[in-house]
Amino acid sequence: MRSAVVVGAGIGGLAVAGALARTGWQVTLLERADRLRADTAALLIWPDGVRALRALGLADGLRAVASPAPSTGIRRPNGQWLVQPDLANGSETGEDAESLVVHREDLHDTLVAGLGDRIDIRTGVAVRSVRLARDAPPAVSDSRATWEADLIVAADGVDSIVRRRLAPESTAVAAGSAAWRAVIPWFRAPSLPDLDSPGSPGLVGAAGTSLGGETLGAGHRFRYALLGERGATGTSSRRGVYWAATVPGAYRPEPPLTQLSLLRRWFADWHSPIGELFAATEPGDLIQHPVAELRPIPRSFSFRAGQGGYILLGDAAHAMSHHLSHGACLALEDAAALQSLLRDATPGRSLGTAIDAYTRERRPRLARIVRQSRRVGAMFAANGSLAGRARDAALGLSPGLLGRVLRGSRTH
Ligand SMILES: Cc1cc2nc3c(=O)[nH]c(=O)nc-3n(C[C@H](O)[C@H](O)[C@H](O)COP(=O)(O)OP(=O)(O)OC[C@H]3O[C@@H](n4cnc5c(N)ncnc54)[C@H](O)[C@@H]3O)c2cc1C
CATH class of the missing domain: 3.50.50.60 (FAD/NAD(P)-binding domain)
Structure with a gap:
């Protein structure tokens, strides 16, 4: 055999x-x-x-x-669309x-x-x-x-x-960013009109997609997605709101509570529900990944x-x-x-x-x-206003291409 x-x-x-x-x-x-x-x-x-x-x-x-x-x-930190979902898709x-x-x-x-x-x-x-x-x-x-x-x-x-x-x-080398992920179980997920009413402005997914999405700031990035529906699976910790945050720099050695405080500070003033999601996250939910x-x-x-x-x-x-x-x-x-x-x-x-x-x-x-x-x-990772504006302009010009790259389409 x-x-x-x-x-x-x-x-x-x-x-x-x-x-x-x-x-x-x-x-x-x-x-x-x-x-x-x-x-x-x-x-x-x-x-x-x-x-x-x-x-x-x-x-x-x-x-x-x-x-x-x-x-x-993709949205900007103030919530404005940088690339509309229907264009990206x-x-x-x-x-x-x-x-x-x-x-x-x-x-x-x-x-x-x-x-x-x-x-x-x-x-x-x-x-x-x-x-x-x-x-x-x-x-x-x-x-x-x-x-x-x-x-x-x-x-x-x-x-x-x-x-x-x-x-x-x-050789495996550090990729220059640190990444965190967490799943907030539904029983602890913030009660937000945005998350609970699919018709709310700014969070409506394109056909066949759920709420959530991607936001880009100066070198910082936040993404979230819904795992199942609130209430559908009781207290399962595998259902809730998943988020991932990326910041430039190296792996952070601090304890999770300090890391969470840093994340809340770095993403302060980003559009709803990002602040609410960080507020609902507990240190034990956090997983930090060395990005290599x-x-x-x-x-x-x-x-x-x-x-x-x-x-x-x-x-x-x-x-x-x-x-x-x-x-x-x-x-x-x-x-x-x-x-x-x-x-x-x-x-x-x-x-x-x-x-x-x-x-x-x-x-x-x-x-x-x-x-x-x-x-x-x-x-x-575009950091600084000039590089950020160039990036935003490039994304605006080729939204479909970015969507195809992200989805791994065979056409790229
Ligand atoms: C923040 C972040 C978000 C991501 N999000 C996504 C996403 O949304 N979608 C996506 O497709 N990908 C995503 N990825 C990438 C994805 O997580 C990895 O590419 C994927 O998990 C790699 O799987 P793997 O099986 O190749 O390796 P690994 O998951 O690293 O598995 C390797 C296994 O080998 C074992 N092992 C290691 N050394 C030895 C040894 N010497 N002897 C025996 N066993 C050994 C380890 O214990 C481990 O179980 C993300 C990555 C990061 C960091």
Whole structure:
């Protein structure tokens, strides 16, 4: 039987482990944490991510737990529209334009359910070394054991040990911003006319989208989205208002209470309901993320060894700053691509060919998206009135393009 080891049980690792198991591979999943778990934030799943989940056979599971994503319109801190949602969304409609927002724990549960019961899951295993010999089967080890297989998929995130060994030309660097996320459960969410009456001015989503959206200031950025409807799910902490805030600078080491005070100060005077959402956030809701990206991305995501080889997937292959909010969608796309390439591959020539084809298929699109992410990041980070005005003018001139980039449309 064809064998695979997947290193890392994040979104990418779970998605690819399930995909391989469902197509007849014997899979071992190695995760350094003591159990499989997700953090308590949410994720936007753009049309490319929904398409990938459909290819993986998991889209219905996602839809059961997700909500429509907010429009891709953008506002100024005073609430004026910089890009109207209908312009940003362009003319794309139907299933192929579906964007969703989902609590990470719900997406995680959907992916874990997709693993089935044949996968050997080992938690508490931190891979430390990688065997790199073209004639020997691929293998990884922690301090106690070694796992050998026809195929090893590295899905161990931006600081990937496996990538460091296979593609040392690529380094994880700080992306120059700090990001926070939180989900305020409905029972604590502020009672605001804006949130409770969908017809209120300034917050109406385009057709098929929910309330929420994106606001850009001088280098600062705030986004929020609704997870489910108030009252629909009692006291579930997976339902409520999700927000994400980005500010220029480095990771903040202060305790959460101080971080929250800073956020309230930085976003003071921004349009409603931003202040109300910060007021309703408790320090324990806050999750701060170090924002890192790979520079450059690896020359190849495929490495032959023995009768098969190694594959880099998700953030391990192409971590980028979160400005396009796309990393998870792209990890899902990687998993769907690999599922299709490996379906009939057997150890030896056909597996080697499939491993090589993965880089040819994935890398050009990913390199393009990484470049777009840097451009959008520089545009969003515009600090100072002149740069901010130039950015606002550029957004006003090409609103449809920005919407397509954010939604990961195939046309860009
Ligand atoms: C603020 C912010 C907002 C974002 N919003 C969005 C969004 O809305 N939509 C979207 O699509 N993307 C978004 N992203 C990006 C997304 O979160 C990531 O791209 C995605 O989670 C990457 O998944 P992954 O499985 O590749 O890596 P990870 O999630 O990093 O998973 C790696 C796994 O490998 C394990 N691991 C690491 N090292 C080892 C080792 N040596 N041995 C064994 N296991 C190991 C880790 O414990 C972890 O479980 C956002 C990112 C940030 C920072």
